[in-house]
Amino acid sequence: MKFEIELSSAEGKKKHIVELAxxxxxxxxxxxxxxxDADAIQVSPNTVSVILGGQSFEINLSRSAGGKLKLQCGxxxxxxxVMDPRAWRGRNLGALEVAGRQEILAPMPxxxxxxxxxxxxxxxxxxxxxxxxxMKMQNEIRSPKSGKVERxxxxxxxxxxxxxxxxxxx
Amino acid sequence: xxxxxxxxxxxxIAVRVLRACRELGIQTVAVYSEVDRASxxxxxxxxxxxxxxxxxxxxxxxxxxxMDVAKKSGCDALHPGYGFLAENPALPRACADSGVxxxxxxxxxxxxxxxKTAGKQLARRAEVPxxxxxxxxxxxxxxxxxxxxxxDYPIVLKAIAGGGGKGMRVVPNDTAFASAWRDAASEALNAxxxxxxxVEKYLPAPRHIEIQIFADSHGRCVSxxxxxxxxxxxxxxxxxxxxxxVITPDxxxxxxxxxxxxxxxxxxxxxxxxxxxxxxxxxxxxxxVNTRLQVEHPVTEQVxxxxxxxxxxxxxxxxxxxxxWESITPRGHAMxxxxxxxxxxxxxFPSPGKILARHAPTGPGIRLDEGVYEGWTVPMxxxxxxxxxxxxxxxxxxxxxxxxxxxxxxxxxxIRTNVGLFRRILSDQEFLRGEIHTNWLDELLARPxxxxxxxxxxxxxxxxxxxxVWHSANANGHVPASTDANVGxxxxxxxxxxxxxDHMP
Numbered sequence: 001m002k003f004e005i006e007l008s009s010a011e012g013k014k015k016h017i018v019e020l021a022x023x024x025x026x027x028x029x030x031x032x033x034x035x036x037d038a039d040a041i042q043v044s045p046n047t048v049s050v051i052l053g054g055q056s057f058e059i060n061l062s063r064s065a066g067g068k069l070k071l072q073c074g075x076x077x078x079x080x081x082v083m084d085p086r087a088w089r090g091r092n093l094g095a096l097e098v099a100g101r102q103e104i105l106a107p108m109p110x111x112x113x114x115x116x117x118x119x120x121x122x123x124x125x126x127x128x129x130x131x132x133x134x135m136k137m138q139n140e141i142r143s144p145k146s147g148k149v150e151r152x153x154x155x156x157x158x159x160x161x162x163x164x165x166x167x168x169x170x
Numbered sequence: 171x172x173x174x175x176x177x178x179x180x181x182x183i184a185v186r187v188l189r190a191c192r193e194l195g196i197q198t199v200a201v202y203s204e205v206d207r208a209s210x211x212x213x214x215x216x217x218x219x220x221x222x223x224x225x226x227x228x229x230x231x232x233x234x235x236x237m238d239v240a241k242k243s244g245c246d247a248l249h250p251g252y253g254f255l256a257e258n259p260a261l262p263r264a265c266a267d268s269g270v271x272x273x274x275x276x277x278x279x280x281x282x283x284x285x286k287t288a289g290k291q292l293a294r295r296a297e298v299p300x301x302x303x304x305x306x307x308x309x310x311x312x313x314x315x316x317x318x319x320x321x322d323y324p325i326v327l328k329a330i331a332g333g334g335g336k337g338m339r340v341v342p343n344d345t346a347f348a349s350a351w352r353d354a355a356s357e358a359l360n361a362x363x364x365x366x367x368x369v370e371k372y373l374p375a376p377r378h379i380e381i382q383i384f385a386d387s388h389g390r391c392v393s394x395x396x397x398x399x400x401x402x403x404x405x406x407x408x409x410x411x412x413x414x415x416v417i418t419p420d421x422x423x424x425x426x427x428x429x430x431x432x433x434x435x436x437x438x439x440x441x442x443x444x445x446x447x448x449x450x451x452x453x454x455x456x457x458x459v460n461t462r463l464q465v466e467h468p469v470t471e472q473v474x475x476x477x478x479x480x481x482x483x484x485x486x487x488x489x490x491x492x493x494x495w496e497s498i499t500p501r502g503h504a505m506x507x508x509x510x511x512x513x514x515x516x517x518x519f520p521s522p523g524k525i526l527a528r529h530a531p532t533g534p535g536i537r538l539d540e541g542v543y544e545g546w547t548v549p550m551x552x553x554x555x556x557x558x559x560x561x562x563x564x565x566x567x568x569x570x571x572x573x574x575x576x577x578x579x580x581x582x583x584x585i586r587t588n589v590g591l592f593r594r595i596l597s598d599q600e601f602l603r604g605e606i607h608t609n610w611l612d613e614l615l616a617r618p619x620x621x622x623x624x625x626x627x628x629x630x631x632x633x634x635x636x637x638x639v640w641h642s643a644n645a646n647g648h649v650p651a652s653t654d655a656n657v658g659x660x661x662x663x664x665x666x667x668x669x670x671x672d673h674m675p
Contacts, residue, residue: 001638001642003637003638003641003642005634007630007633007634007637009630010622015632018634018635018637018638020635020639020642021639029638030637031634031635036631036635038631038632038635040635040639041639042639042640044527044641045526045527046526046527046583046584047231047527047529047581048636048639048640050632050635050639052631052632053630054627055626057626057628057629057632057633057636058581059632059636060527060581060583061636061637061640062526062527062583062584069640069641071633071636071637072581072583073625073629073632074578075590075593075622075623076622076629076633078194078630078633079635080637081632082637082638082641084641103414105214163647
């Protein structure tokens with residue numbers, strides 16, 4: 001699997017291409033085109049042990065509120081933004097679910113062409129709520145969180161303005 | 171001996187007391203506020219009862235609720251820990267009314283010694299040297315300012331009911347007096363419900379050295395030696411050690427005798443700490459008495475081999491002090507650092523939150539007193555003390571290297587901690603030489619931070635690999651499943667479900 005990772009430290013930030021491959025069950029790693037003698041395992045939910053050219057590193061990872069990865073290696077701290085070319089949803093990937101009641105706003109002026117849920121329905125994060133057509137494109141508006149559709153304000157066939165509240169999910 | 175003890179506290183000290191009870195074969199009763207249901211002290215206790223909402227004034231400070239629990243559960247004694255009600259004479263009084271033994275001094279001894287002014291008056295009567303200043307609270311700021319001028323600046327304003335640096339202000343000159351007075355009084359009112367302050371001469375660069383005393387109800391009173399607590403940030407201790415690098419056997423004896431004299435004069439029974447300031451010429455001045463167990467008591471335990479909590483319980487049960495000596499000589503060296511959930515890069519603001527991962531150090535000469543565990547959410551409602559990491563060894567050097575080693579092993583993910591601060595302190599040349607005083611840490615923090623050590627070659631690549639591996643295993647369900655054997659279900663989804671469960675009534 002191939003990742004584009006932007007790594008930031010106190011010194012600055014830089015993008016790298018990291019490729020993980022499996023050879024005989026072992027991780028083989030290519031960073032920016034260089035094949036490295038590396039072995040990595042996730043030893044606990046938030047810790048990865050990396051042996052790189054015989055040197056042993058232990059890295060603790062967690063999500064920051066912004067969805068970036070926070071990495072700690074002893075006294076050294078990094079933050080990383082991981083972009084996975086195979087995931088079509090790109091940068092939102094892996095962002096933490098938002099908390100609290102969410103207003104679902106119309107992202108652009110258009111027409112509500114289809115409701116995919118009803119008020120009171122339970123929805124998963126990323127599940128489509130309704131479809132808004134604008135500039136001849138149908139856009140599925142998705143739920144930012146798992147929860148319940150508290151109110152559905154939009155009606156099929158209705159014209160909406162950008163920023164208009166379409167639904168509440170809690 | 172007691173059958174069942176109510177532990178009227180939370181966090182690491184509740185766990186510490188609970189462990190002592192277990193070793194003595196005494197039943198334990200914990201109390202908890204709404205946000206402490208999942209706390210370690212509740213999990214470890216044999217019985218546990220809720221005492222109200224998160225705010226401590228509605229829970230841990232409610233004497234009536236504690237007494238209800240004591241009666242309901244049939245406790246015959248209560249241990250107050252430190253903080254909360256530990257130095258409030260109303261608690262031992264309420265205990266006496268309910269027929270529950272309070273593990274600590276009497277209400278009268280607390281009153282005679284606990285407040286800073288009362289303690290100072292007692293010290294003068296017992297011929298224990300004190301810092302020049304008033305021992306009476308001063309009601310009018312004009313009066314206090316007059317006095318400050320006559321004593322020569324700098325002076326320090328301190329809350330009558332104070333502790334932990336709250337309601338305390340150093341006043342460098344006359345122009346700063348009025349605002350310092352307002353700050354001290356309002357802080358004291360907020361922290362202790364008592365705005366009264368007094369004035370004291372400010373000693374530049376003193377050491378804070380305290381004597382642990384123990385008195386039984388049969389007239390024995392002994393000193394267990396000193397603790398050096400000069401490493402403080404804004405009057406809050408962060409590193410403590412024993413013995414002090416400046417205390418000679420002769421001075422130890424003199425300070426110990428002074429502390430014992432004071433305790434006798436106040437009719438003190440049980441564990442107490444007499445705090446002194448020691449100036450550059452090794453003159454010592456009485457500061458205040460803490461009529462309770464101290465946060466830093468493990469330091470004394472490690473150099474004396476005694477269990478102070480078990481001693482407290484035994485003395486409260488009427489036992490005699492088991493020593494054949496009046497003061498003791500410490501063996502080896504011990505040092506404690508206080509790990510707080512706070513962010514050193516953001517002005518040490520508290521950093522509550524969920525502990526996602528944690529690796530606790532072990533090994534020779536290491537002790538960890540704590541009330542936390544992986545998966546626990548540090549509440550925002552209380553003191554952010556997470557753990558006390560204590561090291562001991564044959565010498566100060568060995569102790570410091572053990573502590574450094576243990577700090578390197580210690581990792582906690584999900585919240586910010588002040589671990590980095592200790593890395594800096596424990597490698598500072600002045601600290602290593604023992605050249606410290608109560609302003610030393612604030613001065614150190616005001617200096618530009620030394621450049622961080624260069625990461626080991628490969629650290630950045632290792633971080634990149636870790637990010638990729640972790641991402642492929644934990645991404646939010648959008649990444650096609652990998653064939654890697656280490657990949658489990660999305661932990662983020664699981665985490666969300668667990669969190670919802672946390673909120674179930």
